[in-house]
Amino acid sequence: MVYAETGTESLSWRTKLLTRKYLINLSYKPHNPMHKPFIQLATTTTQCKPRSSPGLIKELDFVKSLGISLVSHQLHLPSTYKYPPPSTPPDCKTSWFPLNKEQAMACRHRTTNLFITLNSSAPVTSIRAYTDGSKSSTPESTTCAIFVPTLNHEHAYTLTKGSSIFTAEVTAIYQALKFIYDVDDCPPEAIIYSDSSSAITAISSNSLSDNEAVTATREIIASLKSSGTRTRLAWIPSHTGIEGNERADRLAAMECNTQDGDSINNSLSPKEMVSIIRANWATNLLRNQQNCNKSCIQMRTRLGTIKWHQHANRQVAICLHRLRSGHNRLNAFNHRIDPEADPSCRFGCTAIENTRHVLESCPRNEEFLLKILQFFSARNLDLNANNMLGLNPAIDSDSQFKIRNLKTQFLTQSALINII
Numbered sequence: 001m002v003y004a005e006t007g008t009e010s011l012s013w014r015t016k017l018l019t020r021k022y023l024i025n026l027s028y029k030p031h032n033p034m035h036k037p038f039i040q041l042a043t044t045t046t047q048c049k050p051r052s053s054p055g056l057i058k059e060l061d062f063v064k065s066l067g068i069s070l071v072s073h074q075l076h077l078p079s080t081y082k083y084p085p086p087s088t089p090p091d092c093k094t095s096w097f098p099l100n101k102e103q104a105m106a107c108r109h110r111t112t113n114l115f116i117t118l119n120s121s122a123p124v125t126s127i128r129a130y131t132d133g134s135k136s137s138t139p140e141s142t143t144c145a146i147f148v149p150t151l152n153h154e155h156a157y158t159l160t161k162g163s164s165i166f167t168a169e170v171t172a173i174y175q176a177l178k179f180i181y182d183v184d185d186c187p188p189e190a191i192i193y194s195d196s197s198s199a200i201t202a203i204s205s206n207s208l209s210d211n212e213a214v215t216a217t218r219e220i221i222a223s224l225k226s227s228g229t230r231t232r233l234a235w236i237p238s239h240t241g242i243e244g245n246e247r248a249d250r251l252a253a254m255e256c257n258t259q260d261g262d263s264i265n266n267s268l269s270p271k272e273m274v275s276i277i278r279a280n281w282a283t284n285l286l287r288n289q290q291n292c293n294k295s296c297i298q299m300r301t302r303l304g305t306i307k308w309h310q311h312a313n314r315q316v317a318i319c320l321h322r323l324r325s326g327h328n329r330l331n332a333f334n335h336r337i338d339p340e341a342d343p344s345c346r347f348g349c350t351a352i353e354n355t356r357h358v359l360e361s362c363p364r365n366e367e368f369l370l371k372i373l374q375f376f377s378a379r380n381l382d383l384n385a386n387n388m389l390g391l392n393p394a395i396d397s398d399s400q401f402k403i404r405n406l407k408t409q410f411l412t413q414s415a416l417i418n419i420i
């Protein structure tokens, strides 16, 4: 419970995640001294007895059970693309829309007009293509789409499950360039309009990339260059009314639902694999935490700390935690430790002195409860321990913080903070 309350994980849970991450990263590093033993371990067919099987085998099997293959992608690497020294300028030009996203959103009319002017300033012979990527969680899919207005060509693709939106954007650019490369006559220039600045930056940089889509795009840019076509990657703001971009966006979004376009069997990059592993790990950890009987753990919907459960003042933070957990110095808990101790209220009530009693019904504390009572009745909330301790997920976070502050005031004024 302390792990959940502090937003940390136990060592055994951390080890699981770190081991799986290590295995994924190791599989991409053929020069690592541990790589060979790793491959031997991953491809071994010998059955070990449960008690003497290496711990890594268990984790390897788990990674496999998530549909991630750590051995087969070795075949795709290394790519044929030769990395030029960082001082060489990239094969493609980049250009950026003069307005940033916010400015472009503010006045869509101005943005579209500006785009039309810029677009018409490029030579007529240049082929323009619009690209976009899309990712949805229900159904889980990653898609991308291209739209080439002059050739009246549009197409959508579905990527491997678990691909990131970044890979989708890069793949869209790759597919557009490939289409232009396969066209019979070579245009002098290809302009790709994309709304992903990270994809454009990654492609045009010279640094090594472990994402196959980036490498493939750099290759096709080099091929286009040798066949006489310059490439320009142009960033444009998305959702600002630029017709071609909107169309590519709609195509990709539609493909997310129908998934009837071409499917691309791209191999996942280590980052994407790690994010699948992490998501699965987090779900399992949360499920594991919810087996706890305490209501302060069961109400959780995600990992990490709950902001209104914390307080800058350490004494208050400890007091709140003790109230939530029920492990405090009130008489009810004292009685659990020492059966001879009297569990009833120290202020003369006959009731048992526990969290609910001191917060809800002890007559001695009533006068200090007035402000909280007003706050609750104004919002139609019941005055009960769960609402007061921030354990009711239906209350919005603004109110949760206000309740916490009122409760802190209550605890200090009634001097309960010194007891609990």
Ligand SMILES: [Zn+2]
Pocket (backbone or CB within 6 Å): 345, 346, 347, 348, 349, 351, 357, 361, 362, 363, 364
């Ligand atoms: Zn009492």
